Amino acid sequence: MIIGLYTVLSHGNLVKKLIGLNLFQASVFLLYISFGKVVGGTAPIIEKGFEVYSNPLPHVLILTAIVVGVATTALGLALAVRIFNAYGTLEEDEAIAAEESDGAAAS
Amino acid sequence: MATFELINIALLGILVATAIVITRMRALYGAVMLAALFSLVSASMFVLLDAVDVAFTEAAVGAGISTVLFLTTLAITRSREAQTPRRRVLPASLGALFTGGMLLYASQDLPGFGTADSPVQEHPITHTYLEESQHEIGVPNTVTSVLASYRGFDTLGELAVIFTAGVAVLLILTYLPRQSEEAERAALLLTDYPVLRVVSTILMPFILVFAFYVQFHGDYGPGGGFQAGVIVAAGFVLYGLVFGLDSGRRVMPRRVLLALVPLGLLLYAGVGVVNMLLGGSFLEYGTLNLHHPEEGQHIGILLIELGVGVTVAAVLTVVFFAFAGRRVPR
Numbered sequence: 449m450i451i452g453l454y455t456v457l458s459h460g461n462l463v464k465k466l467i468g469l470n471l472f473q474a475s476v477f478l479l480y481i482s483f484g485k486v487v488g489g490t491a492p493i494i495e496k497g498f499e500v501y502s503n504p505l506p507h508v509l510i511l512t513a514i515v516v517g518v519a520t521t522a523l524g525l526a527l528a529v530r531i532f533n534a535y536g537t538l539e540e541d542e543a544i545a546a547e548e549s550d551g552a553a554a555s
Numbered sequence: 556m557a558t559f560e561l562i563n564i565a566l567l568g569i570l571v572a573t574a575i576v577i578t579r580m581r582a583l584y585g586a587v588m589l590a591a592l593f594s595l596v597s598a599s600m601f602v603l604l605d606a607v608d609v610a611f612t613e614a615a616v617g618a619g620i621s622t623v624l625f626l627t628t629l630a631i632t633r634s635r636e637a638q639t640p641r642r643r644v645l646p647a648s649l650g651a652l653f654t655g656g657m658l659l660y661a662s663q664d665l666p667g668f669g670t671a672d673s674p675v676q677e678h679p680i681t682h683t684y685l686e687e688s689q690h691e692i693g694v695p696n697t698v699t700s701v702l703a704s705y706r707g708f709d710t711l712g713e714l715a716v717i718f719t720a721g722v723a724v725l726l727i728l729t730y731l732p733r734q735s736e737e738a739e740r741a742a743l744l745l746t747d748y749p750v751l752r753v754v755s756t757i758l759m760p761f762i763l764v765f766a767f768y769v770q771f772h773g774d775y776g777p778g779g780g781f782q783a784g785v786i787v788a789a790g791f792v793l794y795g796l797v798f799g800l801d802s803g804r805r806v807m808p809r810r811v812l813l814a815l816v817p818l819g820l821l822l823y824a825g826v827g828v829v830n831m832l833l834g835g836s837f838l839e840y841g842t843l844n845l846h847h848p849e850e851g852q853h854i855g856i857l858l859i860e861l862g863v864g865v866t867v868a869a870v871l872t873v874v875f876f877a878f879a880g881r882r883v884p885r
Contacts, residue, residue, distance in 0.1 A: 464583065467590050470621065471574050474597050477609070478570075485604045504697040507606045508706060511698070512713040514609070515781045515867055518616045518624075519720035522874045525628045526724040529878070532632040 466524050473517050480506045566600050583629055591622040607777040608698045615785040620871055623792050627878040699779050707838040711823055714866055718820050721870030728877045755797045762790035770864050780860035784867025791872045812873050819866030823859045
C-alpha cells in the first residue's frame with residue numbers, strides 16, 4: 449500500500465502513476481477482505497452442514513469497488529492518452545513545461 | 556491453522572516483492588505485466604480469505620481487462636518512463652513513510668486476524684445478513700442478497716459511476732484523430748497466428764456460456780452481474796484483439812453497444828420505479844409478487860443483476876474499442 453502511494457507521489461509518468469494507484473487500491477481491498485475472515489469459516493454461501501461463515505459485507509463492498517476501479521482506471525488512461533496527444537509526452541513535468549512555454553508564446 | 560497463515564504470509568511476500576519491482580521498473584510493458592501478476596496473486600489470496608466472489612472479479616478485471624487497457628494505452632503512447640528526478644524521491648519517500656508509520660500505529664488497535672469476536676463479526680448486521688436473509692430473501696449466496704437487496708441503493712449508485720466513467724472515456728477519446736483504416740487494420744490483426752485464431756474461436760462460446768452461468772447462478776454460487784459483465788467484456792476483448800476491430804464491430808455493432816450502456820442502468824432503476832408503482836418503496840422487490848414476497852425478491856434480484864451485467868459488459872467493451880480504435884501519430 450505504501451509502495452503504491454510512493455509510486456503515485458514520486459513518479460512523473462502518468463501511466464506509472466495509474467499502475468501505482470491500482471496497487472494502492474488492491475492493498476486496500478486486501479485489508480477490507482481480511483476483516484471479514486473468520487478462521488475456520490467458509491465462504492458466505494449458506495449450505496447445510498456449515499456453521500461459521502465469513503462476513504459477506506466486505507465482499508460486497510470490494511466486489512463493486514473493483515469494477516468501479518477498472519472503470520475509473522479506464523477514465524484515467526483516456527485522459528493520459530489525451531494528454532499525450534496534446535503534448536506528445538506522458539511525463540508530468542514535460543507536459544507542464546510545454547503548457548507554460550505555450551502560454552508565454554501566446555502572451 | 557499454522558499452514559493457513561504461512562500460505563497467506565508467503566503470498567503477501569510475493570505481493571510486496573512484485574510491488575517493489577513494479578515501482579523500480581522503467582519499462583512500462585514489464586510493469587503492466589507484473590501488475591497483472593500482482594492481481595492474480597491477490598485473487599488467490601481472496602480465495603483463501605473466503606471471498607470467492609471478489610476473487611472472481613479480481614481475476615477477470617485485474618489480469619484481464621485492466622491489463623489490456625494499459626497495454627493498448629502504451630501501444631498508442633510511449634512505453635518507456637523517464638528517469639525519476641532525484642528531487643522528487645525524497646519528499647515522496649517522506650510522505651509515504653509518514654503515512655505508513657501512521658497506519659502501522661493505527662493497526663495496533665486492529666483485532667487479531669480471523670478472530671470471531673472482532674467488532675466486524677459481532678455487529679448485529681452480520682447476523683442479519685447471514686441468518687435472516689435465508690427466510691427474508693431465500694438466496695443461499697449472502698453476497699448476492701446483500702449486494703442486490705439489502706444494499707441495493709449502493710449498487711445502483713456504483714453502476715451509475717461505471718456508466719458515467721464509460722461515457723466520459725467515450726467523450727474524451729472521440730475527439731482524437733484516427734489513423735487510416737488500413738493502418739488500423741494492420742496494427743491490430745493477429746489472425747495470422749493460427750494457434751491464437753483456433754484457440755480463441757474454440758474458447759469464445761465457452762467464455763460466453765460461462766458468463767451466462769455466472770450471471771444466472773449468482774443466487775446459489777459465487778457470481779452475479781458484475782462478474783458476468785466482466786467476463787463477457789473479456790470475451791469480446793479477446794475476440795477484438797485476435798480478429799481485429801472490424802470483425803469485433805461486426806459481431807457487436809457500435810450502435811447496439813452504445814444502446815446497451817444506459818439500458819442496464821435504466822433496467823435497474825426501472826425495477827425500483829415499478830416497485831414504487833406497486834405500492835412499495837424504491838427497490839422493495841417483495842412487491843413484485845404480492846402473495847410471495849420471497850418470490851418477488853428472486854425476480855427483483857434476477858432483473859437488477861441482469862441490469863448490472865448488461866451495463867458493465869457494454870461499458871467495458873465500448874471502452875476497449877474506444878482505446879483500440881485510436882492510433883496517435885508519433
